[in-house]
Amino acid sequence: MPRHQNRGAAGGRRRASHSMESVLTEAVALLDEAGPSALTFRALAQRLGGGVASIYWYVASKDELLDRATDHVIGGVLADIEAIEPGDDPIDDLRVMSLTLFDAILVRPWLGNYFMRNTDVQGNALRLYDTLGQPTLRLKLTARQRFHAVSAITTVVVGSAVDLGQEPPQEVLEGAVGRDEFLGRFAATWRELDADDFPFVHEIVDEFDGHDDIEQFRAALDLTLAGLRLQADA
Amino acid sequence: MPRHQNRGAAGGRRRASHSMESVLTEAVALLDEAGPSALTFRALAQRLGGGVASIYWYVASKDELLDRATDHVIGGVLADIEAIEPGDDPIDDLRVMSLTLFDAILVRPWLGNYFMRNTDVQGNALRLYDTLGQPTLRLKLTARQRFHAVSAITTVVVGSAVDLGQEPPQEVLEGAVGRDEFLGRFAATWRELDADDFPFVHEIVDEFDGHDDIEQFRAALDLTLAGLRLQADA
């Protein structure tokens, strides 16, 4: 395991010289460019201009690599969230923080799959969890209610993110097919279902067609927050 | 692709004779016994007493296998949920249905990772989605609100399930370490954090330690449903 930060520039031109920073940065770049399936040790090594086994000096396994890469970008999100100054309404603060987190996941859908998986490695995620919980301390709730409230919120965020992270069939990732057309195809299938057999699907298919992910998330979040406000005012 | 159900018993003793049913049943058994990582084509083939390639006659890829296996057990859950007779309060019905679904996922945490991934293949999941949505038709809501409400609920269910599905470090899976002890270890780490730096974590660590997954889910669900009730009564 690495002890110090790598403090020097590269040596000669035969051997590569990495650093935790560069490993994570390139890993994130791979994830951003082509999704989780593109992040392999061989691809990462090539990008770093080194050998495969070298990566194992910084990271004990692929799981840890993913955890650390996730925490690496969560660090940035954490800074954004900590920069939010508390307002009058704690629940409003919760809302802004959650939306900030969700925005970050929207840009990097893979985040949802690894976020908060292992707080031992993901120090920033733990800190984010705490920051997200702090507004609840200003609400009239029991400790258990606070715990459940923040769990509920992260559940909504992660749950929505997982929906998103469902690597789209590679067609939209390559840009060959737009997301709207992708949704439209499903909508078309649904519309052909018998209206008596599937009354609800029939009712909402137009809403599903071309729906906005952020709006859907905000709706789910607001339901939870409305419930929470009710609880805090009781 | 298979046309008919396999209608006969096995032939001689050299070649194995499968059926869609048996393939999915054994796949589910593997998933139940040792989690997703244990479901390999080789392991499945051995269990079926046949060759690896045979499975591809029933299923085009591993993703499809996972989708069909998931939908196979969702079929049972669907029956349970359809058996629920509507009560006076649609929101109560939503609650009972959601809890029924969550109970099923609690027993098979892997379900959460594949549920509703592809409604083309997962016919039962689509039907379940519709059934879950029907109570909202009795509420005074717009179509969009109904769509968002059911999305929110499935998000909470799936989000909670993903938390669960986080294959525990194999120690608790083997029964060597109890879940409580596993949680306790994390709690111990959290307790050592500075109380000023992590005020929220400090506040809720006792609640986290030994917490019940069902209770946590129910709390999140109830917040959402409370918000929904507010919306429907407005």
Place this chain on the structure above:
DNA sequence: CGGTACGATAGAACACCGTTCGATAGAGAT
């Protein structure tokens, strides 16, 4: 200075995975 310990790198090999190919067995129809 020369030697040595250690931080850091890397190539080759291993075991396993999903998937494909080509061959072939069996049963019914012609």
Place this chain on the structure above:
DNA sequence: ATCTCTATCGAACGGTGTTCTATCGTACCG
């Protein structure tokens, strides 16, 4: 008897995470 179509299977292919072992280069120390 031949043909066709369903269903099966062993062997191989390319790719993966991971480990083994050997090495380079630098900092330290006698």
